[in-house]
Structure formats: structure tokens, C-alpha cells
Amino acid sequence: MPIRRLDPTTINRIAAGEVIERPAAAVKELVENALDAGARRIGVTIEGGGIGRIEVTDDGHGIPEAELPLAIERHATSKLTDEALVRIATLGFRGEALPSIGAAGRLSVTSRPAGQDSAARIVVDGGAVREVEPVAGPVGTSVIVEDLFHATPARRKFLRSAGSEAAACADAVRHLALAAPGVGFSLTIDGATSFDLPPQDRRGRVAAIYGRGDAEKLLEIEAVREEVVLRGFISPASLTRATGRHQHMVVNGRPVRDPLLRMALRLAYRERIPAGRHPLAALWLEIPPEMLDVNVHPAKAELRFAAPEAVRSLMIGAVQRALAIPAELAVAPSVSLPRAGWATAPMPRAARGFAEAELRGLDLPPGRVVPEVLPEVRPEYPLGTPIAQVFDTYILAQSGDGTLVLVDQHAAHERLTEIRLRAERDSGVIPAQALLAPAVVELGAEDIARLLGAAGRLAGLGLEIEAFGPGAVLVRAVPAALMRADPSGLVRDVADTLAESGTATALEVRLDAVLIRMACHRSVRAGRRLAFAEMEALLRAMETTPLAQTCPHGRPTVLRLTQGDLERMFGRAG
Ligand code: ADP
Ligand code: MG
Numbered sequence: 001m002p003i004r005r006l007d008p009t010t011i012n013r014i015a016a017g018e019v020i021e022r023p024a025a026a027v028k029e030l031v032e033n034a035l036d037a038g039a040r041r042i043g044v045t046i047e048g049g050g051i052g053r054i055e056v057t058d059d060g061h062g063i064p065e066a067e068l069p070l071a072i073e074r075h076a077t078s079k080l081t082d083e084a085l086v087r088i089a090t091l092g093f094r095g096e097a098l099p100s101i102g103a104a105g106r107l108s109v110t111s112r113p114a115g116q117d118s119a120a121r122i123v124v125d126g127g128a129v130r131e132v133e134p135v136a137g138p139v140g141t142s143v144i145v146e147d148l149f150h151a152t153p154a155r156r157k158f159l160r161s162a163g164s165e166a167a168a169c170a171d172a173v174r175h176l177a178l179a180a181p182g183v184g185f186s187l188t189i190d191g192a193t194s195f196d197l198p199p200q201d202r203r204g205r206v207a208a209i210y211g212r213g214d215a216e217k218l219l220e221i222e223a224v225r226e227e228v229v230l231r232g233f234i235s236p237a238s239l240t241r242a243t244g245r246h247q248h249m250v251v252n253g254r255p256v257r258d259p260l261l262r263m264a265l266r267l268a269y270r271e272r273i274p275a276g277r278h279p280l281a282a283l284w285l286e287i288p289p290e291m292l293d294v295n296v297h298p299a300k301a302e303l304r305f306a307a308p309e310a311v312r313s314l315m316i317g318a319v320q321r322a323l324a325i326p327a328e329l330a331v332a333p334s335v336s337l338p339r340a341g342w343a344t345a346p347m348p349r350a351a352r353g354f355a356e357a358e359l360r361g362l363d364l365p366p367g368r369v370v371p372e373v374l375p376e377v378r379p380e381y382p383l384g385t386p387i388a389q390v391f392d393t394y395i396l397a398q399s400g401d402g403t404l405v406l407v408d409q410h411a412a413h414e415r416l417t418e419i420r421l422r423a424e425r426d427s428g429v430i431p432a433q434a435l436l437a438p439a440v441v442e443l444g445a446e447d448i449a450r451l452l453g454a455a456g457r458l459a460g461l462g463l464e465i466e467a468f469g470p471g472a473v474l475v476r477a478v479p480a481a482l483m484r485a486d487p488s489g490l491v492r493d494v495a496d497t498l499a500e501s502g503t504a505t506a507l508e509v510r511l512d513a514v515l516i517r518m519a520c521h522r523s524v525r526a527g528r529r530l531a532f533a534e535m536e537a538l539l540r541a542m543e544t545t546p547l548a549q550t551c552p553h554g555r556p557t558v559l560r561l562t563q564g565d566l567e568r569m570f571g572r573a574g
Contacts, residue, residue, distance in 0.1 A: 023050025
């Protein structure tokens with residue numbers, strides 16, 4: 001075949017593959033256009049996961065009738081004033097979003113600038129442009145996308161369920177709403193209002209997006225280094241989620257999902273929160289534009305920093321300072337502390353806020369005995385007798401044959417809980433424990449819909465929930481093994497798990513993930529001081545549980561150092 005030039009429709013469809021990966025990307029582009037147009041109020045409506053219909057309405061400056069055909073043309077933009085791509089003050093600049101959406105689905109743009117008598121509309125369907133026609137309409141712009149990806153079936157195949165796509169759309173709108181707190185935002189999904197927010201300051205917007213309960217616990221952070229400013233809110237180590245879905249970063253007003261920033265956040269919390277858990281964060285970074293390249297990624301979600309190290313250390317420093325605020329120390333610990341061995345240092349902050357750990361089923365004696373002398377080493381136990389807890393994370397034990405045993409308390413307990421839940425499930429049903437007072441958990445409309453959709457199967461796992469008004473579910477029972485779990489945290493984790501998995505995942509696999517997450521949710525945390533009796537109970541339970549030597553995520557729960565190993569390490573052995 002000879003070389004030929006592709007026609008514009010094909011070029012736009014190819015671009016659509018990069019710019020509009022999924023409905024949430026279209027939502028993001030349309031809302032960014034509304035923000036660039038100086039809107040004070042933006043309304044977003046999603047139907048059928050955004051594949052069916054997306055509508056974004058704003059009261060911004062509008063598009064003059066004569067410019068409508070240009071707006072949907074590729075590489076046509078009213079925004080780029082700095083052709084060197086350094087000082088980009090708008091969210092958009094590539095002139096690619098509208099043509100890409102119009103190539104993949106049916107796009108209709110209705111707009112009326114303040115000075116124009118009536119509105120005008122242009123429609124593009126699968127790349128075919130129709131005439132501009134006058135219509136009635138208010139000042140501002142309304143963009144409707146229908147049947148997204150009907151013209152690009154290859155892409156459509158890769159979409160997840162409507163529920164997952166709707167969740168991703170909602171996450172995108174929440175992220176944008178945090179990026180522009182001064183703009184009113186409403187979101188409606190399949191006819192139900194998810195939120196309707198007035199113009200707010202950052203703190204008010206954070207409370208609206210994260211919910212009052214969580215927002216009250218957030219710590220404020222601030223760091224300034226030369227012209228780089230980082231401000232925002234992060235969760236204390238005691239408040240984590242099952243996924244990173246609740247981390248929102250905004251760089252120079254642009255909502256981003258930048259790997260460098262996410263990694264910096266992860267590093268800042270490392271050792272303070274259990275592996276696999278994620279903090280909440282809403283962070284705004286202001287950085288001189290010449291230190292930033294926003295033109296790295298077609299969807300503009302990733303950035304390139306001229307001084308990545310400086311940004312990383314600014315973030316880690318600010319987060320770690322906030323996590324160490326002494327105010328948190330004022331909270332009384334909810335566990336009694338043994339005073340033997342190493343146990344004299346103040347309890348780490350990471351442990352605060354966790355309710356008393358659930359060690360039910362491990363034959364824990366009532367009341368905690370604090371031994372004055374170290375327990376005697378008994379030869380019959382393979383994992384030995386606990387002699388100390390170090391870093392409030394590892395149990396140190398000595399076995400009868402002189403081996404030094406190290407156990408990761410969180411990983412080990414998580415594994416035991418998971419094995420128990422699994423065994424209970426495989427034997428029929430996981431016993432449910434009715435709550436004395438059913439708990440009301442406030443959640444977003446999409447999360448509620450997904451939870452209720454899975455309610456029957458969740459009941460089989462011992463988690464009984466039902467609808468409770470428009471913005472909440474009622475938890476009637478939790479798995480008996482997790483009896484003392486905080487029902488709200490548990491249900492949120494399950495909602496996040498359901499939001500993450502798509503249609504391709506069989507429900508059983510998904511429920512398996514729910515199960516592992518439930519186990520993790522209630523397992524004794526790293527950073528919690530254990531009484532000797534608790535350590536003892538954990539070690540004994542591990543000995544009688546096959547498979548207890550690795551955690552559900554495949555990491556080891558036990559390490560052993562023999563006397564020979566120690567001698568070699570100290571250079572004593574020949
Ligand atoms: P970009 O945002 O990169 O310029 P788009 O394809 O998203 O590219 O939009 C093309 C142009 O259409 C914009 O430059 C802008 O002039 C106009 N436009 C799009 N959406 C709106 C809107 N909601 N209000 C006003 N103008 C808009
Ligand atoms: Mg744009």
C-alpha cells in the first residue's frame with residue numbers, strides 16, 4: 001500500500017484514543033472548558049456511566065456563533081497565548097478535546113455569549129459535522145455527549161461496567177470541584193443528585209467532598225520553599241482507606257494524578273500506616289510555570305517538574321511535620337499499655353484513633369496481665385515465647401531450640417482473620433453478628449447503588465446492609481469475626497473495592513477481594529503496642545493455622561534467625 005494522508009475523522013478518532021480514554025476523561029475535558037470560560041456555576045449530569053449521556057452546563061463567557069465550527073476543529077483553541085508553552089494559564093490549550101469527543105460519539109455544543117441575542121448549536125456525530133442552527137438558551141455553554149465510543153467500538157469494548165464508569169466520572173468531578181472551590185458544582189448521576197455545592201473556600205469544599213466526619217479529622221499542612229507553595233489537608237495515620245481514590249492533588253489549579261506526587265505522599269506515610277492502606281489528601285501545589293511542563297500527557301494528568309527532588313522533599317517534609325503535631329498526643333490511648341521490656345517510650349501517634357484491636361477467637365485471657373519478669377521459654381512451641389515487642393510492630397520471640405523469631409503482628413493477624421473468614425465462608429455462611437444499634441453510614445449515591453446491588457452477596461459474607469434514605473446505608477450486621485470493627489470504615493472499604501473492580505471481574509473474585517480487605521480492615525495494626533498475653537495468643541494461633549506464614553498479600557509474616565545465623569553475622573563462626 002502506498003503512503004497516504006489520513007483523513008481528519010480518522011486522525012480525530014486516533015486522538016480520541018489518547019485524550020478520551022473513558023467517559024470520565026470526557027467529563028474532565030468538558031468541565032475544564034467550563035472553568036476556562038470563567039464559569040461561576042457548573043452542572044454535570046451523567047447517565048449510563050457516561051457512555052449513554054454526559055451533559056456539562058456552565059454560565060461562562062460562551063462561544064460566539066461564528067466560532068462554533070472552529071471550536072470543534074482539531075488544534076483550534078482560543079487559549080494558547082504563549083506559543084513557547086511555558087506560561088499556560090488555562091486548563092486547556094491543545095484544542096483537541098471537542099474534536100476528539102465529536103469523533104468518538106455524538107457531540108452537541110450549545111452556546112450563547114453575553115452580547116448575543118440567542119444561542120446557537122453545532123452537532124458533530126462520529127466526525128460528521130452538521131450545520132450551525134439558532135436555538136433558545138441562556139448565556140453560557142451547554143455540551144451534551146451521547147453514545148460515546150459508538151464510532152470507536154474498539155475502545156468501547158475496554159470500558160468497565162456502567163457503575164465503574166460512573167464512579168470514575170464522579171471521582172473526576174470531585175477532583176475538579178476541589179481544584180476550583182470558588183465555583184459552584186452540581187453532579188447528578190442517573191437522576192440522583194450526588195452533590196450540589198455553592199461556591200466555597202478550600203476548607204468548606206474539602207468538608208463537602210470528604211464528608212464532615214472525615215474532614216474534621218484532617219490535618220492542615222503548609223510548606224513554602226522559595227516560590228513553591230504546598231497547602232492542603234491530609235488524614236492522620238489513624239484514618240486510611242483501601243484505595244488511593246481519596247487523594248486529590250491540584251497543581252497550579254490543574255487537577256492531576258501525578259505519579260511523583262503520589263509516590264511522595266506514599267513515602268511520607270510509610271511505616272506509619274499499614275501496607276496496602278492509603279491516606280486521604282487534598283493538596284494544592286503552586287509552582288512557577290517555568291518549573292513545570294504540563295504538556296507531557298495528552299490528558300494533561302501528569303506533569304514534569306524541573307526540580308522533582310525539591311517538590312518531593314517539600315511534600316514529604318510538610319506531611320511528616322503535620323503527622324507529628326503534638327495536639328494529637330493529647331488524645332487518650334484506647335488500649336492499656338504493658339510496662340515491661342522495651343515498653344517505656346510514649347505510644348506512637350500512628351496507634352491512636354484505632355479502636356481496640358480485635359483478637360477475638362484467639363483465646364485472649366480477660367484483663368491484660370503485665371508480667372514483671374519475662375516469661376520462661378517453653379520448648380514445645382515452634383514459634384517460641386514472646387520476649388518483647390519492637391517498634392510496636394514486630395513480636396520478638398525465642399523458641400526452644402534457641403532460634404530468634406520475628407513476627408510482623410499486622411501481617412500475621414490479618415492472615416489469621418482472612419483464613420478464618422474464608423473457612424467460615426467455605427463451610428456455608430460467614431456468621432453474621434447483628435449490631436445492637438444499626439449503624440448509619442453516609443456515602444455517595446454511586447457507592448450506595450453499588451453496595452445495594454451487591455447486598456445479597458455481601459449478606460452471604462456476613463455484612464448486612466440496606467437502603468437508608470438518599471445519602472446513606474444502614475448496617476444491620478457485620479461478620480462475627482469482625483464484630484468490633486467500625487462498621488462505617490468497613491462499609492467504606494467494601495464500597496471502594498466494589499468501585500475498583502469492573503465487569504470483567506467475576507463477582508466471586510470481587511467478593512474474595514472484599515474478604516481480604518475486611519480481614520485487613522480489622523486486623524491489629526502495626527504501631528499498636530501489644531500485651532504479652534496478646535503476643536502469646538497470636539503466636540499460638542499461628543502455629544495451629546496452616547498457611548499462616550505469609551500474609552494475604554504474599555509477604556512473610558515470620559522471620560527466623562538461628563543462633564548460627566547470629567554467629568555468622570557477628571563473625572563468630574569459622
Ligand atoms: P482547548 O480547551 O484545548 O482549547 P477544546 O477542544 O477543549 O480545546 O475546546 C476548543 C475551544 O472551544 C476552546 O479553546 C474554547 O474557545 C471553546 N470552548 C469549549 N468549551 C467551552 C465552554 N464551555 N465555554 C466557552 N468556550 C468553550
Ligand atoms: Mg479543552
